[in-house]
Amino acid sequence: MRVGERAYAGTAMTSLFENLPLPGFGPADLASRGSGASAAAGDADGTPVAAGATGVPVGGARERRGGPSTKDPESLLTGLNPQQREAVLHSGSPLLIVAGAGSGKTRVLTHRIAYLLATGRARPGEILAITFTNKAAGEMRERVESLVGPAARMMWVSTFHSACVRILRKEASTLGLRTTFSIYDAADSQRLMTMVCRELELDPKKYPPKALSSRISALKDELVDPETFGRESGASAGTANDFDAVLAQAYTRYQDRLRAAHALDFDDLIMTTVHLLQAFPAVAEHYRRRFRHVLVDEYQDTNHAQYTLVRELAGHDPAMDTDETDDSPVPDAVGPGELTVVGDADQSIYAFRGATIRNILEFEADYPSARTILLEQNYRSTQTILSAANAVISRNPGRRPKRLWTDSGAGAQIVGYVADNEHEEARFVAEEIDRLADSDGVRPGDVAIFYRANAQARALEEVLIRVGLPYKVVGGTRFYERKEIKDAVAYLRAVDNPDDDVNLRRILNVPKRGLGDRSEAMVAAFADRERISFGAALDRVDEVPGLATRSLNGLRSFAQMMTDLRDLAAKGGGPAEVLGAVLDRSGYLSELRASDDPQDASRVENLAELHAVATEFEQSDPEADLADFLERISLVADSDQIPSADDADGAPKVDQGVVTLMTLHTAKGLEFPVVFLTGLEDGTFPHMRTLADTEQLAEERRLAYVGLTRARQRLYISRAAVRTSWGVPNEFPPSRFLDDLPDDLLDWRRRESSMATLRSGLGYGSGFGGSVYGSGTPRTGAPSTRVPPSPPSPTFGSAKSRPTGDAPSLSVGDRVTHDTYGLGTVVVVEGSGPNAVAKIDFGTEGTKRLLLRYSPVTKL
Numbered sequence: 001m002r003v004g005e006r007a008y009a010g011t012a013m014t015s016l017f018e019n020l021p022l023p024g025f026g027p028a029d030l031a032s033r034g035s036g037a038s039a040a041a042g043d044a045d046g047t048p049v050a051a052g053a054t055g056v057p058v059g060g061a062r063e064r065r066g067g068p069s070t071k072d073p074e075s076l077l078t079g080l081n082p083q084q085r086e087a088v089l090h091s092g093s094p095l096l097i098v099a100g101a102g103s104g105k106t107r108v109l110t111h112r113i114a115y116l117l118a119t120g121r122a123r124p125g126e127i128l129a130i131t132f133t134n135k136a137a138g139e140m141r142e143r144v145e146s147l148v149g150p151a152a153r154m155m156w157v158s159t160f161h162s163a164c165v166r167i168l169r170k171e172a173s174t175l176g177l178r179t180t181f182s183i184y185d186a187a188d189s190q191r192l193m194t195m196v197c198r199e200l201e202l203d204p205k206k207y208p209p210k211a212l213s214s215r216i217s218a219l220k221d222e223l224v225d226p227e228t229f230g231r232e233s234g235a236s237a238g239t240a241n242d243f244d245a246v247l248a249q250a251y252t253r254y255q256d257r258l259r260a261a262h263a264l265d266f267d268d269l270i271m272t273t274v275h276l277l278q279a280f281p282a283v284a285e286h287y288r289r290r291f292r293h294v295l296v297d298e299y300q301d302t303n304h305a306q307y308t309l310v311r312e313l314a315g316h317d318p319a320m321d322t323d324e325t326d327d328s329p330v331p332d333a334v335g336p337g338e339l340t341v342v343g344d345a346d347q348s349i350y351a352f353r354g355a356t357i358r359n360i361l362e363f364e365a366d367y368p369s370a371r372t373i374l375l376e377q378n379y380r381s382t383q384t385i386l387s388a389a390n391a392v393i394s395r396n397p398g399r400r401p402k403r404l405w406t407d408s409g410a411g412a413q414i415v416g417y418v419a420d421n422e423h424e425e426a427r428f429v430a431e432e433i434d435r436l437a438d439s440d441g442v443r444p445g446d447v448a449i450f451y452r453a454n455a456q457a458r459a460l461e462e463v464l465i466r467v468g469l470p471y472k473v474v475g476g477t478r479f480y481e482r483k484e485i486k487d488a489v490a491y492l493r494a495v496d497n498p499d500d501d502v503n504l505r506r507i508l509n510v511p512k513r514g515l516g517d518r519s520e521a522m523v524a525a526f527a528d529r530e531r532i533s534f535g536a537a538l539d540r541v542d543e544v545p546g547l548a549t550r551s552l553n554g555l556r557s558f559a560q561m562m563t564d565l566r567d568l569a570a571k572g573g574g575p576a577e578v579l580g581a582v583l584d585r586s587g588y589l590s591e592l593r594a595s596d597d598p599q600d601a602s603r604v605e606n607l608a609e610l611h612a613v614a615t616e617f618e619q620s621d622p623e624a625d626l627a628d629f630l631e632r633i634s635l636v637a638d639s640d641q642i643p644s645a646d647d648a649d650g651a652p653k654v655d656q657g658v659v660t661l662m663t664l665h666t667a668k669g670l671e672f673p674v675v676f677l678t679g680l681e682d683g684t685f686p687h688m689r690t691l692a693d694t695e696q697l698a699e700e701r702r703l704a705y706v707g708l709t710r711a712r713q714r715l716y717i718s719r720a721a722v723r724t725s726w727g728v729p730n731e732f733p734p735s736r737f738l739d740d741l742p743d744d745l746l747d748w749r750r751r752e753s754s755m756a757t758l759r760s761g762l763g764y765g766s767g768f769g770g771s772v773y774g775s776g777t778p779r780t781g782a783p784s785t786r787v788p789p790s791p792p793s794p795t796f797g798s799a800k801s802r803p804t805g806d807a808p809s810l811s812v813g814d815r816v817t818h819d820t821y822g823l824g825t826v827v828v829v830e831g832s833g834p835n836a837v838a839k840i841d842f843g844t845e846g847t848k849r850l851l852l853r854y855s856p857v858t859k860l
């Protein structure tokens with residue numbers, strides 16, 4: 001975990017971010033952030049832009065690295081518009097900069113720091129800048145350094161969590177903590193919670209440790225400690241409901257155990273720092289004096305604990321004599337004179353994690369002496385892109401209207417595409433990137449592809465691998481490297497090969513079934529002695545000496561489960577059926593489902609994706625068995641290992657950068673010349689689980705605004721009429737966000753899928769309403785490559801859009817394309833109608849027997 005290593009080298013945090021949904025970590029991609037960080041480089045203002053970005057001016061000269069002279073503060077003001085300039089110069093009262101995307105908030109923050117230093121108004125040690133990710137922190141520090149020189153190194157530029165670790169290490173003795181306190185990562189704290197639950201003899205089905213952990217995490221975000229929770233839930237008085245009563249007990253025990261271990265979990269870092277500052281006025285005073293300048297980027301996404309931390313560090317506004325969240329106001333020798341926060345309420349996308357728009361909307365109320373500056377000129381995007389973003393966000397209720405404008409011109413129309421399915425959507429994206437490279441010199445590094453949930457990356461990745469476009473998945477592990485996928489595949493391998501010791505041992509205690517290292521070692525020793533495999537030893541577990549009854553029982557039932565799964569496969573169970581059985585029997589799926597950690601929800605989605613892969617595989621090759629499937633998977637996983645252009649060791653390559661794939665949550669704060677926003681379907685984006693909830697829908701809409709406003713020159717939006725999950729093709733209506741986009745901004749390359757065309761007579765409209773094709777007026781210079789509608793032919797499109805059983809009618813000698821195998825020639829046709837099976841020669845891909853009804857085959 002690179003992020004953790006960077007921020008907390010030397011602590012126990014190497015996998016800190018692994019399972020923890022933090023602000024800055026999307027709900028669907030909480031792991032491995034920063035892995036793609038190298039795909040993006042900062043521009044002179046700390047705004048991360050794509051590596052190798054074309055750098056075509058978007059409304060103004062862009063500064064180069066190195067920036068203006070370190071001697072002349074005035075040069076830091078050149079190129080700023082009047083409001084930005086005012087924001088850099090302001091002094092004497094708290095400053096709130098609220099502005100839409102791309103208006104230079106981050107840039108202003110960086111220039112403000114540089115200006116403070118260059119004019120001598122602040123020393124570097126007096127500056128505390130909070131950014132949302134470690135990567136952003138690194139970039140901001142670098143930018144300031146390039147603007148004012150190495151003195152900048154004394155500044156604290158960090159995330160909330162890193163800043164708190166630094167404070168806590170310094171103040172550990174005050175709290176009775178060891179300076180070398182450990183920081184528990186999510187896995188550690190989960191393990192601790194499991195121990196606590198065992199000690200309390202809690203029924204894990206009724207009180208899953210994960211559920212308890214995530215409730216506790218949420219309480220800590222709200223600064224609710226065990227005593228307060230006990231009081232407020234009624235647990236102390238014995239009037240709480242069952243769950244809360246148990247929660248109160250578990251929370252107390254959990255904190256006791258942490259303390260005994262001299263450990264803090266991730267949420268404790270912030271809560272403990274806040275408590276420290278509130279309980280020890282002298283300490284708070286010290287930090288207020290020290291950090292005369294506190295600056296916070298992405299302020300809209302701070303949660304309550306972080307918000308309180310800022311207030312404690314910056315000092316309370318003297319104009320406020322009461323403080324609703326603080327019973328014992330700390331004397332404010334130093335006021336919040338130099339607190340600067342920048343944010344955009346329209347980009348608040350972490351409410352699920354306790355972040356709240358309230359922080360920004362009520363800033364003025366909390367700091368009556370604050371000055372508010374609005375930035376209205378956008379320097380990032382074309383007018384077309386801005387208008388689209390404004391159209392979408394303006395539908396959110398209760399927001400302050402903003403007038404964001406740009407003088408960079410209308411630019412190209414937004415290109416829309418409706419694909420039959422996710423594979424075709426991916427193909428469109430890849431082809432378009434290729435075309436842009438040929439016609440406009442766009443480099444892979446200029447391009448970002450966004451999606452709502454990590455599971456959507458697979459179809460995109462497969463196509464990118466096939467066409468050989470270098471890419472990088474940011475903020476998430478590549479599909480086949482994800483833990484849950486590896487676990488599931490390990491099961492399948494162990495089912496397929498009983499002697500596959502490595503995989504068997506990987507899953508022996510996954511999910512946890514009480515088979516610890518000790519029992520594993522005993523079985524392994526027995527296997528050694530008997531010279532048999534670990535798997536074989538498991539089948540003779542009764543002969544293994546020294547096992548405790550509990551372990552023996554656990555091992556027996558594990559061995560029995562594996563035997564049953566092998567029987568299923570031997571009796572002809574296809575890969576999808578076996579996978580389904582694995583996930584059920586092992587308890588893997590139910591454990592994830594029971595959790596209310598958003599990352600586990602996305603793990604379930606990823607497993608659903610794997611199941612879809614297996615189902616497709618089965619359907620396209622009815623004779624294939626589990627071993628064939630595993631072979632296929634290894635091939636994809638192998639190609640996954642091919643290093644991307646920018647992280648390849650060895651000979652220098654021409655830096656073309658790589659295409660960046662990421663979730664919308666991860667994209668916050670970034671910008672790219674070309675953006676593909678995929679999966680615009682109701683149920684995909686907005687996400688299914690948000691559809692019934694007005695507030696969650698509003699958050700999805702803000703996420704759409706974030707996505708749209710990442711694009712500088714070109715924006716593509718696409719959707720698939722049919723998307724497959726759990727092997728079931730589902731039809732999704734167009735995203736409601738598409739309805740908000742004015743027609744004239746859009747160039748629909750393909751306005752309706754063949755599927756929708758087919759069904760429109762049955763009342764399945766495409767959802768776009770109005771005129772059907774090409775209602776947009778092409779602008780001069782804008783590419784007008786609209787293609788005519790696809791004919792309502794049953795042979796068009798892939799199998800997943802034919803759930804009703806329409807199969808392409810093929811004859812020997814027909815040329816076809818297959819989503820996976822590419823071009824082929826029909827050699828034999830057997831049967832007809834829904835049962836038609838064709839043998840097709842795909843050249844180097846081999847000859848396949850395919851059940852046409854389910855195969856993604858298109859007749860040419």
Ligand SMILES: Nc1ncnc2c1ncn2[C@@H]1O[C@H](COP(=O)(O)OP(=O)(O)OP(=O)(O)O)[C@@H](O)[C@H]1O
Nearest residue numbers: 047060079080081101102103104105106107379669
């Ligand atoms: N006055 C200016 N002249 C030229 N370019 C500018 C100016 N202000 C900002 N920019 C550029 O506009 C882009 C967007 O700026 P920045 O990232 O600071 O905006 P932001 O408000 O932080 O956006 P977001 O809300 O997405 O975080 C950057 O490429 C930045 O360099």
Ligand SMILES: [Mg+2]
Nearest residue numbers: 105106107669
């Ligand atoms: Mg920004």
